[in-house]
Amino acid sequence: MHASLPHSFSPGGKPRARYLWPLHRFACFCAGAILFLICIGGLVTSHEAGMSVPDWPNTYGYNMFFFPWQDWVGGIFFEHSHRLVAAGVGVLLTILAIALCFQGRIWLRWMGLAVPIFIALEGTLGGLRVVLREDQIGIFHACLAQALFIAVSLIALFTSRWWIEARPAITPYQWRGRTLAITALIFAQLMVGATMRHEHAGLSIPDFPLAYGQVWPKIDSPSVAKYNLERLKHNQPPTNALYINMQMVHRVGAVLITVAILAAAAAAWLTPGTAPVLRRWSAVWVGLVFVQFALGAFTIWTNKAADVATTHVAVGAMTLVTGALLTAMSWRLQSRTELATRGAT
Secondary structure, eight states, X not given: OOOOXXXXXXXXXXXXXXXXXXXXXXXXXXXXXXXXXXXXXXHHHHTTOTTSSOSSSSBTTBOGGGXXXXXXXXXXXXXXXXXXXXXXXXXXXXXXHHHHTTOSOHHXXXXXXXXXXXXXXXXXXXXXXXXXXXXXXXXXXXXXXHHHHHHHHHHHHHTSHHXXXXXXXXXXXXXXXXXXXXXXXXXXXXXXXXXXXXXXXXXXXXXXXXXXXXXXXXXXXXXXXXXXXXXXXXXXXXXXXXXHHHHHHHHHHHHHHHHHHHHHHHHHHHSTTBOHHHHHHHHHHHHHHHHHHHHHHHHHHTTSOHHHHHHHHHHHHHHHHHHHHHHHHHHHXXXXXXXXXXXXX
């Protein structure tokens, strides 16, 4: 725990960065646009519409910006909309990168320049997934989208008034490392989820909270064959031991993440004098993880309904970003406190 310090702190006599509200709000808008793009991408996968448009970068031979609107039907609507929104997000992030070039903080300039590279790579992966007809590329495509969401959300934080004017404050003991570890665990969980979705293994276990009526299902060949006979009766595709284990790992990960976030939030609220911003955002984190857990259950109970599954993806992204923001905020407060302590000695 760090001691409470006076609010007259100014780090090392360095000139403080100037708060530019248009830049901050535009960065927030860009982060929201990426979340919207993730939602549309989730709808593409949930509706099994990934190959509804079989060519790229064109759409059925048309320049994608001139594809006739009357042909936006069925899965084409979701896939083509995803492409157009992705193009729009690319333009927004390019503008953000240009705006960040005029920032005094060199590290923020470099961070801004990396963002268009991210979106270009993301678009290329999306195109290769279509051209090569490889579902596995979609896994990397989904994970990179989450990383891009984190990066732009952090830029929004770094350009905020709070970040520029942050004062020394108390943070719980080793809280920064704890939130970073939880955020990494959430990212790994989302990677498993993306693998399940793109390998079409999301309902390899059709019941919850049990799994084929057991706490942990048997995965020997006779048991899997028995499961598949039952799945055939309900018009469900066959599964295998790998997919069943992947589903169970995802469930265990959900429990671990929920417990870890609860513990981190408890530390923030029970440590006397903890910065209010950390307490507020840790409460938001708890709310998000409970909603996410419930959505995971409803995804199974509704037989992977597209709107429920997509909301599950979106809330997972927000849970991930909240962890990243909390890690950055706790680092900021701790570094300010350490600088103030050195200045007072």
